[in-house]
Amino acid sequence: MKAGIPRALLYYKYAPFWEGFLESCGVRVVKSPPTNKAILKKGVEEAESEICLPVKVFYGHAIYLAKKVDFLLIPRVVRVEKRAYTCPKLLGLPDMIRGISDVKIVSPLINLGQGFRSYVESWCSVADFLGVNRNRAWHAFKDAWLKQKIFERKKRRSLKKGGLRIGLAGHSYSILDRYLSFNLVERLKSQGAEVFLAEEVSPREREIALKSLPKSIFWSYEKEIVGAAMHWARKRLVHGIIFVNSFACGPDSLMQVVVENEVSEKYGLPVMSLVLDEHSSEVGFLTRIEAFLDMLSWKRRGGE
Amino acid sequence: MKVTFPHMGHVYILLKDILGRLDVECVIPPPNSLKTIKLGVQHAPELACYPLKVTLGNFIEGLEKGADTLIMAGGVGPCRFGYYAETQRRILERLGYEFKMVIVEPPTAHPFLFYRAFKRIAPKKKLRELWKALKVSFYKAQTMDLMERESLKVRPFEKRKGETTRVLNKWRKRLDDAFSYEEISFIKEEALGEISSLKEVEREVLKVGFVGEFYLVLEPFINFNLEEVLGRRGIYLERSVYLTDWIGPTSDNPVGGWSNEKVATAAGPYLSHFVGGEGRATVGHIVIYVYEGFDGILHLMPFTCMPELVARSIFPRLQRELDVPILSLIFDEQTGKAGLLTRIEAFIDLLWVRRKRGLLPRKDKITWFPGGSYQPQLFGFKRR
Numbered sequence: 001m002k003a004g005i006p007r008a009l010l011y012y013k014y015a016p017f018w019e020g021f022l023e024s025c026g027v028r029v030v031k032s033p034p035t036n037k038a039i040l041k042k043g044v045e046e047a048e049s050e051i052c053l054p055v056k057v058f059y060g061h062a063i064y065l066a067k068k069v070d071f072l073l074i075p076r077v078v079r080v081e082k083r084a085y086t087c088p089k090l091l092g093l094p095d096m097i098r099g100i101s102d103v104k105i106v107s108p109l110i111n112l113g114q115g116f117r118s119y120v121e122s123w124c125s126v127a128d129f130l131g132v133n134r135n136r137a138w139h140a141f142k143d144a145w146l147k148q149k150i151f152e153r154k155k156r157r158s159l160k161k162g163g164l165r166i167g168l169a170g171h172s173y174s175i176l177d178r179y180l181s182f183n184l185v186e187r188l189k190s191q192g193a194e195v196f197l198a199e200e201v202s203p204r205e206r207e208i209a210l211k212s213l214p215k216s217i218f219w220s221y222e223k224e225i226v227g228a229a230m231h232w233a234r235k236r237l238v239h240g241i242i243f244v245n246s247f248a249c250g251p252d253s254l255m256q257v258v259v260e261n262e263v264s265e266k267y268g269l270p271v272m273s274l275v276l277d278e279h280s281s282e283v284g285f286l287t288r289i290e291a292f293l294d295m296l297s298w299k300r301r302g303g304e
Numbered sequence: 305m306k307v308t309f310p311h312m313g314h315v316y317i318l319l320k321d322i323l324g325r326l327d328v329e330c331v332i333p334p335p336n337s338l339k340t341i342k343l344g345v346q347h348a349p350e351l352a353c354y355p356l357k358v359t360l361g362n363f364i365e366g367l368e369k370g371a372d373t374l375i376m377a378g379g380v381g382p383c384r385f386g387y388y389a390e391t392q393r394r395i396l397e398r399l400g401y402e403f404k405m406v407i408v409e410p411p412t413a414h415p416f417l418f419y420r421a422f423k424r425i426a427p428k429k430k431l432r433e434l435w436k437a438l439k440v441s442f443y444k445a446q447t448m449d450l451m452e453r454e455s456l457k458v459r460p461f462e463k464r465k466g467e468t469t470r471v472l473n474k475w476r477k478r479l480d481d482a483f484s485y486e487e488i489s490f491i492k493e494e495a496l497g498e499i500s501s502l503k504e505v506e507r508e509v510l511k512v513g514f515v516g517e518f519y520l521v522l523e524p525f526i527n528f529n530l531e532e533v534l535g536r537r538g539i540y541l542e543r544s545v546y547l548t549d550w551i552g553p554t555s556d557n558p559v560g561g562w563s564n565e566k567v568a569t570a571a572g573p574y575l576s577h578f579v580g581g582e583g584r585a586t587v588g589h590i591v592i593y594v595y596e597g598f599d600g601i602l603h604l605m606p607f608t609c610m611p612e613l614v615a616r617s618i619f620p621r622l623q624r625e626l627d628v629p630i631l632s633l634i635f636d637e638q639t640g641k642a643g644l645l646t647r648i649e650a651f652i653d654l655l656w657v658r659r660k661r662g663l664l665p666r667k668d669k670i671t672w673f674p675g676g677s678y679q680p681q682l683f684g685f686k687r688r
Contacts, residue, residue: 048613050608085580088383088580088581088610089579089613091382091577091579092611092615095575095614096618109577215390215407217387219382245351249351250351250384252351253349254352254387254388257395261394265398
């Protein structure tokens with residue numbers, strides 16, 4: 001049996017778990033290639049025109065894989081922690097993909113708000129469907145869980161002093177997708193800047209930083225972004241923050257106000273917000289990044 | 305302390321009533337106008353949804369009228385609405401207004417925060433007094449909802465154009481001034497009687513389901529008073545959302561008539577998980593309207609609304625499988641009335657043609673109400 005995992009959205013966060021689990025269950029995993037022009041075009045054609053860019057890209061990947069595999073794995077990720085959801089679009093993602101054509105989808109319900117047990121159960125039900133017995137399923141789950149934890153632990157790194165440090169506050173699925181973000185991370189590095197991603201901040205530091213918010217945020221991945229930005233600003237770890245927003249991203253449109261308010265106005269840290277969409281041109285994008293970097297190094301040299 | 309709140313349909317009747325009963329002075333912001341929209345759009349983030357922008361405009365106008373306390377509903381997600389208050393507070397503070405923002409969280413999710421909000425609005429009142437006030441005010445709002453529902457039913461059959469709206473406005477005014485429970489129930493009897501007596505003409509009408517995002521369906525200025533415009537053209541409308549169903553404590557939706565569970569079951573085969581806001585209710589109501597033999601569906605949503613976009617992404621499948629015509633309209637500050645009406649007229653013509661040819665939505669394709677909640681795990685496979 002061949003399973004397909006679209007290389008978009010939460011793939012960038014949970015890939016080791018998903019792949020590990022399916023492979024331990026004896027399924028061949030096929031991944032779509034990194035986003036390219038054809039995939040993006042297909043996604044933009046098929047998806048609802050007003051929906052956010054990452055979801056359009058996801059459509060493209062799903063369509064690319066649909067004919068090549070026996071089923072697509074699209075988990076319905078509802079809550080990854082208590083008291084916070086992911087995003088309405090992620091909640092409805094399997095249903096949305098099902099709307100386009102007759103793709104076959106396996107969609108375990110990930111709701112950690114209901115406790116860890118239901119989480120294990122929903123993966124076990126996938127194993128049931130694959131015809132794997134419970135014992136083997138449990139081992140597959142454990143191995144995959146371990147892989148995921150190692151993957152997450154590897155990402156954490158503390159900040160080194162010296163050099164121009166830039167925090168990239170944005171969803172990993174838009175920043176790590178090189179086609180969408182025009183290779184933002186490498187470009188910044190080649191300009192001599194040290195780049196830090198939101199997911200590199202440990203959950204504990206993030207939670208401490210978020211405590212000062214009067215109303216807690218109820219989207220997990222936005223908590224990650226805003227928490228990281230606030231942590232960097234509070235500890236003065238970076239010289240500037242680039243807030244990467246994709247067009248029509250719902251939660252980010254409000255978080256932009258929070259970040260500007262909490263980071264830029266409170267601590268005087270420069271924040272630039274970049275909006276990615278399918279029409280953005282690389283040149284304009286580069287000019288803005290260069291201008292921002294110039295401004296930061298000028299400020300570092302003591303300019304006011 | 306002068307309290308102000310945003311507009312949304314007749315929500316001002318409810319809030320004015322509650323605040324009056326709690327002896328809190330309130331300033332009703334001027335009704336929504338182009339100025340409100342302009343003010344909101346100017347200061348809100350570009351990609352925020354339309355209701356945030358308009359309610360921000362309401363707040364600015366209310367503050368300019370002398371209010372110093374703002375009331376806004378909160379929420380626990382995943383719809384953006386739950387974070388409106390916080391965002392608007394930050395924007396207004398940046399603009400230099402001095403005010404207190406009271407976020408009223410839903411009492412079921414955050415009982416303590418709800419209590420604290422209540423104490424900040426009315427420090428001297430007890431919870432029991434709030435309960436008493438809420439009961440009467442809620443009854444008042446529900447009466448208003450019932451009157452609106454009745455008016456939707458009779459408007460296509462009225463003898464003189466605009467009669468229903470005139471009668472409705474008359475009773476709305478009287479209801480606004482009513483105080484005691486007895487008075488309200490008297491008005492309820494009289495008003496419902498008078499409105500239903502307006503049904504005088506017999507004519508063939510189209511039946512259209514009116515679904516969509518809450519704010520847009522409820523707020524007549526923002527949706528260009530579509531209910532009335534369509535009613536006058538001989539369209540029998542049925543609305544999916546009502547104010548008191550939404551804020552009410554029970555899930556059986558006495559005004560709308562379809563309980564949350566039933567709507568969820570109906571939506572099940574198409575959207576099997578709730579997605580916040582009205583997303584699942586929209587899909588569920590479309591299936592229900594098809595089942596009830598409606599001719600078409602009119603769907604309203606604000607630009608970038610997340611739950612409605614999920615619902616809208618499922619429309620192609622609904623249209624393919626149930627053969628139901630859906631006109632989905634996206635509203636933002638750029639929407640113009642003329643272009644909108646042209647599209648609606650074309651849609652109505654299409655529905656008439658379909659009816660003449662005997663093409664109705666395929667209600668025989670609906671595979672729902674098999675009992676129990678539908679929880680699909682594996683899509684496209686046979687369930688074992």
